[in-house]
Amino acid sequence: MDYVIEMVEITRTFPGIRANDRVTLQVVPGSIHALLGENGAGKSTLMSVLFGLYQPEAGTIRVRGRDVRIANPNVANRLGIGMVHQHFKLVHCFTVTENIILGLEPRSGLVVDRKLAAARVRELSRRYGLNVDPEARIEDISVGMQQRVEILKMLYRDAEILIFDEPTAVLTPQEIHELMGILRKLAGEGKTVLLITHKLKEIKEVADTCTVLRRGRLVGTVAVAATSEARMAEMMVGREVNFHVQKGEARPGEVVLRVEQLDVRNPKGLLGLKQLSLEVRAGEILGICGIDGNGQTELINAITGMAPAERGRILFKGRDLAGCDVKRRTGLGLGHIPEDRHRHGLILDFRLDENLVIHGYDRPPFSHAGILAAGPIRSNAERLIAEFDVRCGQGAATPARSMSGGNQQKAILAREIDQSPDLLVIAQPTRGLDVGAIEFIHQRIIAERDKGRAILLVSLELDEILDVSDRIAVLCGGELAGVVAAAATDANELGAMMSGALRRVPA
Amino acid sequence: MNGRGGKLLLPVLAVLFGFALGALVLVVTGKSPLGMFEAMLQGVTGYNVETRAFNARHVGEFIAQTLPIILTGLSVGFAFRTGLFNIGAEGQLMAGSTAATAVALWVPAPPGLHVCLVLLAAMAAGGLWGAVPGYLKARFNVHEVVVAIMMNYIALFLNNWAVVELFHSGDRVRTATFPASAMLKSHALSALTSGSRLNWGFVPVLLSLFVYWFIIERTTFGFSLRAVGFNQDGARYAGMKVKRNTIASMVIAGAFAGLAGAVITVGIFSFGRALPAAEGYGFDGIAVALVGGNGALGICFSGLLFGMLKAAQLLMQTQGIPKEIASIIQGSILLFVAMKYGIDYVGRKLRPAKAWEDGS
Numbered sequence: 053m054d055y056v057i058e059m060v061e062i063t064r065t066f067p068g069i070r071a072n073d074r075v076t077l078q079v080v081p082g083s084i085h086a087l088l089g090e091n092g093a094g095k096s097t098l099m100s101v102l103f104g105l106y107q108p109e110a111g112t113i114r115v116r117g118r119d120v121r122i123a124n125p126n127v128a129n130r131l132g133i134g135m136v137h138q139h140f141k142l143v144h145c146f147t148v149t150e151n152i153i154l155g156l157e158p159r160s161g162l163v164v165d166r167k168l169a170a171a172r173v174r175e176l177s178r179r180y181g182l183n184v185d186p187e188a189r190i191e192d193i194s195v196g197m198q199q200r201v202e203i204l205k206m207l208y209r210d211a212e213i214l215i216f217d218e219p220t221a222v223l224t225p226q227e228i229h230e231l232m233g234i235l236r237k238l239a240g241e242g243k244t245v246l247l248i249t250h251k252l253k254e255i256k257e258v259a260d261t262c263t264v265l266r267r268g269r270l271v272g273t274v275a276v277a278a279t280s281e282a283r284m285a286e287m288m289v290g291r292e293v294n295f296h297v298q299k300g301e302a303r304p305g306e307v308v309l310r311v312e313q314l315d316v317r318n319p320k321g322l323l324g325l326k327q328l329s330l331e332v333r334a335g336e337i338l339g340i341c342g343i344d345g346n347g348q349t350e351l352i353n354a355i356t357g358m359a360p361a362e363r364g365r366i367l368f369k370g371r372d373l374a375g376c377d378v379k380r381r382t383g384l385g386l387g388h389i390p391e392d393r394h395r396h397g398l399i400l401d402f403r404l405d406e407n408l409v410i411h412g413y414d415r416p417p418f419s420h421a422g423i424l425a426a427g428p429i430r431s432n433a434e435r436l437i438a439e440f441d442v443r444c445g446q447g448a449a450t451p452a453r454s455m456s457g458g459n460q461q462k463a464i465l466a467r468e469i470d471q472s473p474d475l476l477v478i479a480q481p482t483r484g485l486d487v488g489a490i491e492f493i494h495q496r497i498i499a500e501r502d503k504g505r506a507i508l509l510v511s512l513e514l515d516e517i518l519d520v521s522d523r524i525a526v527l528c529g530g531e532l533a534g535v536v537a538a539a540a541t542d543a544n545e546l547g548a549m550m551s552g553a554l555r556r557v558p559a
Numbered sequence: 560m561n562g563r564g565g566k567l568l569l570p571v572l573a574v575l576f577g578f579a580l581g582a583l584v585l586v587v588t589g590k591s592p593l594g595m596f597e598a599m600l601q602g603v604t605g606y607n608v609e610t611r612a613f614n615a616r617h618v619g620e621f622i623a624q625t626l627p628i629i630l631t632g633l634s635v636g637f638a639f640r641t642g643l644f645n646i647g648a649e650g651q652l653m654a655g656s657t658a659a660t661a662v663a664l665w666v667p668a669p670p671g672l673h674v675c676l677v678l679l680a681a682m683a684a685g686g687l688w689g690a691v692p693g694y695l696k697a698r699f700n701v702h703e704v705v706v707a708i709m710m711n712y713i714a715l716f717l718n719n720w721a722v723v724e725l726f727h728s729g730d731r732v733r734t735a736t737f738p739a740s741a742m743l744k745s746h747a748l749s750a751l752t753s754g755s756r757l758n759w760g761f762v763p764v765l766l767s768l769f770v771y772w773f774i775i776e777r778t779t780f781g782f783s784l785r786a787v788g789f790n791q792d793g794a795r796y797a798g799m800k801v802k803r804n805t806i807a808s809m810v811i812a813g814a815f816a817g818l819a820g821a822v823i824t825v826g827i828f829s830f831g832r833a834l835p836a837a838e839g840y841g842f843d844g845i846a847v848a849l850v851g852g853n854g855a856l857g858i859c860f861s862g863l864l865f866g867m868l869k870a871a872q873l874l875m876q877t878q879g880i881p882k883e884i885a886s887i888i889q890g891s892i893l894l895f896v897a898m899k900y901g902i903d904y905v906g907r908k909l910r911p912a913k914a915w916e917d918g919s
Contacts, residue, residue, distance in 0.1 A: 358796065379798030388796070396796040401789040410786065410797040414779040422779050 054080035054117060056244050057102070062098055062111035066292070066335050070159060071098060072108070073268045077366075080212075084235055084245040086255040088288055089265035090486035090549060091456060095248045096411065098265070099215050099326040102246075103135045104128040134206030136214040138222070141200050142190045143250045148185040148201050148543045150210050171556045176207050181237050188213065196227035203234065214238060220254060221484055223343045225514055225547075232258050250288070250486050252281045253515070264288055293487055302522040305334035308475050308506035309355070314364035316350040324350035333476065337497065338505040339521025341514060343550050347530035348510045349391070352479055355508070356388045357381045369474060382411050387473030389464055391480045391510070397464045398452045405433035405448035408467050440466040441492070458489030469500060476500060479510040494520055502555075514543050528552045565720035570850050570857070570896060574864065577892030581884050594878040602871035617870065619748070623827060625866025626760045627652070630819035632862050633771050634685075636853040638703075640775055641808035642788040647692060647707025648816040649841025650714035651685035653834075655820025657718045658684035660734060660831030663824075670740040677741050678763055678821050683754045685817015686810040688714060693809025697802035703809065715837055722833040734831035743826035760826035763818055772855035774811070782843075785875055816841065821883025837887055846893045861889025865889060 057079040064072040079085045085112045087095045100106045102113065104122035109345045113120055115131050122128050128135075142151050149170045157164045158172075173186040183202045190198060206214055216235075220228045235245050235258050236534060247259060255276060256260050262279070264271040264287040271287045285293040309332040318324030325347040332338045342348055353359035357365055357378040360389065373381060382388075388395035398407050409418045409429050417428040433448035442462045444450035452460060468476060478497065482490040497520060501507055511517050517524055518538055526533040526549040533549040534556030548554040582592035582797040597608045605617040631648040638645035645651075659681040668676055692706035726734040743759040751757075775781040786794040787804045795801050819840060824831060847865055851857030868889050 099912060189874070357798075377798060382798055390796055395790070395792045397793070399786050399790045399793045402786065406782070410793075413782050419779045424777055424779060 055079055056116055058114040060112045061212045062101055062108045064101055064106055064108045070268045075270045077263055079244060080142055081244050082239055082242050083260040084239050084258050086247045086259035086262040088262050090250060090288060093265040094268040095265055096217060099248055103133060129209055132212035134211030136202040136219060138217045140202055142198060144191045146190060148184055148188050149462060151190060151201055152205050176204055195222050197298045211245045217248045224512060226343055252284055256281055266290055289487055297494045297519045301539045302336045304336040307331045308334050308369055310367040312324050312365045315362040316354045318350055319362055324530050328532055330525050332506045332508050334506050335501060336522045337501050337509055337520055339517040339524040341517045341524060341546055342511040342527035344512055346527045352477055352510060355477055385474040387468035387471055387476045389468050389478040389481055390511045393460050398460060400453040402452055404444055405429050407452050408436055436466040436470060465496060475506045477508045514546060568697055573892050573895035576895045577888045580891045581888035584887055590880055595875060598874035599867060599871045601874050603867050614753060616753040617750025618757040621758030621870040623756045623867055624869045625862050627766045627819040627823050627840050628843040628865055629764055629859060629862030630767060630815050631840050632847030632851060632858040633767055634815035635844045636848035636858050638808055638812040639848055639853045640788045641784045643703050643808060643824050645812045646704050647710050648844045649837045650711035651688040651813040651816035652820040652840055653714035654688040655681035655685040655717050655817030656824045657721050659821035659824045663737040673740040676683050677825055681817045681821030682814040686814040689809040689813020693806040697805040719833040722831050726831055732833050736830050741825055742829055744829060756827050758826040760822040767815060768855050768859055850896050
């Protein structure tokens with residue numbers, strides 16, 4: 053069979069690490085080829101080599117049967133290879149069309165022929181079902197739309213081989229679904245799609261072939277239709293993986309958090325949360341699901357004290373939280389694992405031990421009369437590092453910035469759980485993490501439930517909500533669309549409630 | 560690999576590049592760079608290579624020149640640690656000078672106590688001058704740089720007005736001489752260094768260096784200041800008082816600069832002065848803080864470095880080397896240090912392997 057791309061025995065090393073060790077990848081034209089591996093397995097390096105961002109130390113690359121040397125991304129473009137990066141490279145104050153033609157502007161005389169450009173963009177958008185408005189400004193369109201602009205950029209440059217680097221990491225479930233359709237359509241039109249991901253479900257859904265990497269080495273290439281998710285996970289991790297979170301029955305106790313008729317304004321000044329009422333009991337996990345931006349952030353902010361409530365009451369252990377600031381709430385026994393690890397969860401330039409006392413630094417044993425006690429701060433870190441298996445090169449003194457995402461999240465989890473809070477508010481705990489870390493974090497959350505903590509889990513991943521929660525509250529447009537038992541519902545019902553098609557609110 | 564060694568390497572390289580560039584300029588203009596280095600050696604150690612004579616006065620002058628810029632360096636550095644740019648050290652220093660003059664002339668107090676009151680008043684005035692941009696930043700999110708620049712002018716002209724109108728300067732340039740009890744001046748120290756302007760000012764400066772280090776590294780207050788400086792959102796999430804810290808940081812920064820004003824007014828001089836324009840100590844402070852990496856020890860050393868350049872200027876002139884060469888060196892060191900951030904950035908970009916090293 054002829055391959056459109058053959059990468060043979062590619063080796064690329066970085067100081068102290070072999071990112072790719074004699075990796076071979078062969079891609080059939082017109083197929084969707086997934087590249088699977090945990091964080092750090094070498095997927096992105098391999099694709100960066102193909103896109104000309106890195107030069108391999110050994111190995112050959114053939115495109116359409118011809119040996120090539122891809123010295124830089126311009127060479128890749130000329131070979132018809134395009135890449136959508138995880139972080140988009142768009143000019144925010146430009147329109148869709150301006151972004152797409154940037155560097156390749158069609159001219160009539162001395163001026164850019166906008167009309168011609170827009171028409172071509174419109175035509176491409178229609179042909180591949182992308183549904184993008186060529187005149188819209190990037191800053192005004194959703195992340196999903198921005199991604200489509202990146203796809204259009206590749207198509208506009210006549211790319212035949214399209215590389216997607218973790219394209220679903222930033223998307224909502226709805227957008228993921230639409231992207232899968234777009235990928236199929238691209239392959240149907242004869243394009244070759246290379247998909248970097250660590251999400252098995254997506255591979256199962258769209259990919260034809262899957263190449264698995266582990267620690268820089270090729271594990272194998274399999275036909276997706278003939279391989280189970282469990283088998284692929286095993287190849288990726290190197291051991292059997294528990295997909296289904298193991299947990300016993302919840303034994304709910306008294307109500308720990310009661311939210312009554314809560315209204316919260318979002319930063320735009322509009323009501324992001326309307327008349328919301330719910331309660332969380334000790335020893336249960338209440339999952340909150342909804343499409344991104346349907347009131348989750350407002351709810352978390354109001355409960356944790358990051359934003360004021362407009363109307364309504366929040367009762368924590370029977371006590372009204374109105375007028376309590378963040379510090380007070382933490383002191384009362386409210387733990388918070390924030391959605392954005394880097395922006396809120398950690399001070400990245402602090403050491404790990406400093407990050408672990410970010411709530412308690414001004415109290416004994418970590419300080420006395422305003423003076424920090426270095427000894428207890430360090431031993432606290434050493435204890436939590438051991439207990440939560442946080443991997444960090446320099447122990448307590450490791451800069452938080454240098455740790456991997458999974459270990460950063462473990463550190464935050466350790467810090468919040470260690471205060472033994474009565475209520476844990478957890479947002480997107482596993483975003484961007486690999487299978488091993490996800491497993492660990494889910495188990496710890498359930499272990500806390502079994503100790504009798506009340507847990508409010510907010511996540512955009514439906515599977516996570518379904519697997520981990522005991523009860524599920526669905527938000528739609530800032531309102532409660534319903535509360536259901538996790539055991540008695542499924543993704544379809546939740547999807548219908550999230551989109552507003554179904555309401556199940558007890559009278 | 561990016562520990563203490565890496566932090567030290569870049570400023571040292573920047574300094575070497577700066578001197579190399581200064582020497583190059585001299586060579587190009589047909590002068591011997593040797594004379595420049597001799598002037599610097601003489602400025603620091605008092606040893607004259609050509610005459611083989613030793614004059615302790617140069618050492619004393621060098622230290623006296625260094626003291627105020629270490630303090631303004633601490634002022635700028637302290638604000639930097641909280642994520643603020645204190646371009647107002649100049650005005651805070653001026654406010655400190657005015658307050659020091661007022662207390663020195665008007666408040667009768669016994670020796671010992673008097674000079675302490677002078678220093679405290681200068682710190683309070685500098686703190687007040689810093690509080691204004693701090694408060695406006697915290698309350699209304701007005702950029703501290705804009706407010707601080709305006710405050711610099713207000714301080715300068717307020718000082719000039721006070722010298723003439725309040726302190727009744729006879730010649731419209733200087734006030735009457737302060738009583739000895741108000742001054743840091745010391746005949747003993749001056750005599751020890753063959754009549755230099757060396758004074759007791761090094762005592763409050765050393766104390767300030769210690770206090771700076773102690774607040775930043777050892778107190779819970781410093782912990783929250785650093786947290787706010789690195790990541791405001793993270794600090795807010797942890798329940799820290801971001802606004803209060805912003806104001807407090809500017810007040811403390813202003814107090815360091817205000818103290819510099821007193822060290823100049825009652826240490827180097829013995830009277831209040833009306834000035835046609837700012838003397839640039841505040842801007843030197845920015846350079847000192849940047850080169851010193853905002854740490855107490857670093858600021859001390861970079862203060863000494865820039866103090867040396869200042870002290871060497873006059874000596875260079877006697878060697879027939881234009882004193883502006885010192886400014887060229889100072890400017891290029893700063894340029895190279897600013898490039899350090901660029902070098903760091905490029906270094907990070909070139910080290911994607913890091914993700915694997917720490918991968919889970």
